[in-house]
Amino acid sequence: MRAFLYSCQIAFKNLVVERWINLLTILSISVGLLLFTSYLTITLNIDTVIKRWGTGFGMVVYLGDGLSMETEESIKELLKQDSDILELKYVSSDEALKELREVLGSRSSILDSMEANPLPSSFELKLKRETLTPIYIEKKAARIKEMTGVEDVQYGEKWLSSLNTISVVMRVIAVLLGAAIFIAIAFITYSTIKVLFYRRKDEIETLKLLGATRSFIKMPFLIEGLFIGGVSGVISALSLFGLYKFTVMKFVEFLPSIRGLLVSLPLEAYIAIPIAGALMSLTGSFFATGRIRY
Amino acid sequence: MIQFSNVSKFYDEQIVLKDISFNIEKGDLVYLTGPSGSGKTTLLKLVYRAEHPDDGQILVAGWDVAKLRQKTIPFLRRNVGIVFQDFRLLPNKTVFDNIAIALRIQGLDPRLINEKVNDALNDVGLKHKSHALSQHLSGGEQQRVVIGRAMVSKPTVLLADEPTGNLDVETADIVIKLFKEINARGTTVLIATHNRELFMTSGRRVIFLRDSAIEKDIIP
Ligand SMILES: Nc1ncnc2c1ncn2[C@@H]1O[C@H](COP(=O)(O)OP(=O)(O)O)[C@@H](O)[C@H]1O
Ligand SMILES: [Mg+2]
Numbered sequence: 001m002r003a004f005l006y007s008c009q010i011a012f013k014n015l016v017v018e019r020w021i022n023l024l025t026i027l028s029i030s031v032g033l034l035l036f037t038s039y040l041t042i043t044l045n046i047d048t049v050i051k052r053w054g055t056g057f058g059m060v061v062y063l064g065d066g067l068s069m070e071t072e073e074s075i076k077e078l079l080k081q082d083s084d085i086l087e088l089k090y091v092s093s094d095e096a097l098k099e100l101r102e103v104l105g106s107r108s109s110i111l112d113s114m115e116a117n118p119l120p121s122s123f124e125l126k127l128k129r130e131t132l133t134p135i136y137i138e139k140k141a142a143r144i145k146e147m148t149g150v151e152d153v154q155y156g157e158k159w160l161s162s163l164n165t166i167s168v169v170m171r172v173i174a175v176l177l178g179a180a181i182f183i184a185i186a187f188i189t190y191s192t193i194k195v196l197f198y199r200r201k202d203e204i205e206t207l208k209l210l211g212a213t214r215s216f217i218k219m220p221f222l223i224e225g226l227f228i229g230g231v232s233g234v235i236s237a238l239s240l241f242g243l244y245k246f247t248v249m250k251f252v253e254f255l256p257s258i259r260g261l262l263v264s265l266p267l268e269a270y271i272a273i274p275i276a277g278a279l280m281s282l283t284g285s286f287f288a289t290g291r292i293r294y
Numbered sequence: 295m296i297q298f299s300n301v302s303k304f305y306d307e308q309i310v311l312k313d314i315s316f317n318i319e320k321g322d323l324v325y326l327t328g329p330s331g332s333g334k335t336t337l338l339k340l341v342y343r344a345e346h347p348d349d350g351q352i353l354v355a356g357w358d359v360a361k362l363r364q365k366t367i368p369f370l371r372r373n374v375g376i377v378f379q380d381f382r383l384l385p386n387k388t389v390f391d392n393i394a395i396a397l398r399i400q401g402l403d404p405r406l407i408n409e410k411v412n413d414a415l416n417d418v419g420l421k422h423k424s425h426a427l428s429q430h431l432s433g434g435e436q437q438r439v440v441i442g443r444a445m446v447s448k449p450t451v452l453l454a455d456e457p458t459g460n461l462d463v464e465t466a467d468i469v470i471k472l473f474k475e476i477n478a479r480g481t482t483v484l485i486a487t488h489n490r491e492l493f494m495t496s497g498r499r500v501i502f503l504r505d506s507a508i509e510k511d512i513i514p
Contacts, residue, residue, distance in 0.1 A: 003401040206382045209344065210443075211371035212399040294343065294367040 007219035015224060018196055022228060025192040029185050029232035030239065033277055036181045037240045041265055043170045048263050050163045059125040059137075061144055062152045071149045072121065078147060079123060084140065087126035093119050120151060135164060182280050185232075189225050189284030197221060197289060208294055218289045222282060229281025233274030241270065295320040295451060295482040296341060301350030303336055310336050312506040314350070318484060318499075320450075323477040325493040326486040328503030334486035335379065337503070338453045341484070342374045343367050355450045372400060375444030375481070377454035381436055383428040390415070390424045393442045400447065414446040418472060434465035441469065445476050452476055454485045458492060466492070 015022050061079070063072060072090075079088055091099075096119040101108040127137070141153040197204070204217055244264050252259050296318040303311040310333045318324050326334050339345040340352055343359050352359040357370045375396075383392050393414050397407045415421045418438040423431065428439060437457065444452055454473065458466035470492060477483045487493070493500045502510040 002403070003398075006398055006401075202382075203384055206384060207395070207399060208368075209342070209371060209376060209378075209382065210396050210399055211368040213368045214365075216399055294364055 003216055004219065007216070008223055010220040011223035011227065014196065014200075014220060015227065018199075021192055021195065022224075025188055025228055026232045026235065028188050029229060029277060029281065030235040032181050032184055032188075033233060033236035033273060034239050034243075036177055037236060037265065037269075037273060038243065039177055040174060040269070041240065041244060043174050044265060045263055046170060047167055049261075050167050059127065059141060059144075059153060059155045061123040061125065061150055062154070063121045063123070064149050064151045065120065067121070067149050075147055075149055076123065079125065079144070082140075084128050085125050086128050087124075089124040091122050091124060093117050093121045096120070096122065138164070185229065185277065185280040186284035186287075189228060189281040190288045192228070193221050193225055193285040193288035196224070204292075208292070214292045217292055218286075221285050221289045225281040225285025225288075226278050230274045230278035232281070233277030236277070237270045237273040240265070240273070295322070295355060296484060297351075297353040298337075298340075299351045299353075301340065301347045301352055303333070303340060303345060304348050309506050311340075311503075314508060316501060316508065316511060318482060320482055321477070321480055323474065323483040323498050324485070325496070325498060325500045326484060326503065327488060327490070327493065327500060328509070330488060332503040333506055334488075334503060335455055338376075338455055338484070338486055341451070341453060342371055342376055368399075372447060373450045375447065375449035375452040377437075377440050377444050377452070377457050379455040379459065381440050383436060383439060385427075385429050387428060388425050389420055389428060389431070389439050389442075392428050392439055393446050396443050396447050410446055411442075414442040417445065417475070418442040419468075433460050434462075434468070437461060437465075437469060438472070441472055441476075445481070448479075449481060452481050452483045454483070454487075456487055456489075457485060458487065458489055 061075075063075065076088065076090065079085055094117065097111070097117050100119065101111060104111070127140075137155060141155055144150060145153045207217055241264070244262075248262050251262060296316075298314050298316050301311060301314045302309065314337070326337065328334055336345060340347055341354055341359070343362060347360050350360075354370065355373050357366075357373075359370065362370060384395065387395075390411055394407050394411045397410060402410075412421070412424075415424055418441055420435060420438055420442065423435060428436060431439065437460075441454075441457070444454075452473070457469055457473070461469065466489075473483050473485060485492070497514050499514060500510075500512045501508060502512075
């Protein structure tokens, strides 16, 4: 514990003595983290929009011709049991025809020439918003379609599948970008700590000869790395928040209706940024100090 | 306290020490001499495991030095105070800090460190220079800081490599007197030097190295 406090002292002294290189490192890491977290925020917003659209379409379940009352009733019961479905509205083929007549208005006479009602009965569904993703909706539609008596299920398939792709691609990019940023930050800290380590090579050699343990020698550099990463994380978290507020302000100026639609990363994510930065830098400084041999 | 048994050391193909055996008892003060290049520094380095012997066994304060694992080497060195030929003082650090570092690496209580460092400063007569930066001192003063650092942790063994090398006669006398004091308190001292005047009339044991072997070992 005492050795740890002493290491902290050395670490902070070194931080001050080598302030320019450390400042530069902190700036680079902050920019890297800001880039990544900005991207995450954009992804989150696009995802949120996709979710809204995906469910805004609702779903129409078309039933087969000439189903018995019991079959229709049992389909209704099955759909009612699904907790994702908020509203369920039955539209009989007669009602559908009536609606169509209303839509066509004066031209509805063209329907008169038809012998039988060509429109199927259907259920119109409204789905719960939060839990639904495009992939989920697709699966749900497929499952409903498999029910006996269901002829077809319609929703914005085309839309959904392209939104789906966007959402998946953005997530994949987030993971790749995250990995790249991790490596970049670890490497930036690695180079900085390596430089600082070499500058103090003679001193370290002396400490080794006097009987300093490996951890005594490494500790100040690890603390330095931890501090550099943590501070960078705090800086980028604050910048991200500022950037978010600024963007919202500007967007609302142009598009007042967008107010309240833009979402920010949750508080947990903001707290995670400095921790992630610190861990990434710690990794870098751990490798920079290497294996100490006597 | 320091025991060499058939120790050999090569640098690449060149043999530096060949089949060296001797035993230095606890509480002795011994001189190690020989012409330049005869292997004095190498022998000292073997004691604190800065070099590894190619053959033979070395016992230092009960440690089998050649068999030490990397992790345990620091603990051997804490028992061996070293007065380096090139001083190895930390630049931009005060005299106080340069001596204190030997205790800080051991994680001692700062108050205890303060006490011990002040004692050492008194012993080497540098109390008044406590806050001076090490690089601002004269050669003789720097030499005394190094001695202070080597003795502050009360090591069982103290090694000195040409401790009077660059000093005038009077300063050299002061330094040798310091070693005798340290020795009188029970520390085993081994001094490598090519300065004959130091040991000729000292009445102490002298080990002579020549052509990678012990030429003479004069025990009074
Ligand atoms: N690190 C080394 N690598 C190769 N040769 C060395 C090394 N250190 C010393 N030597 C050689 O070993 C011999 C003994 O050197 P040293 O122990 O320094 O002698 P002394 O201290 O008695 O002058 C010399 O010939 C020297 O050139
Ligand atoms: Mg020498």
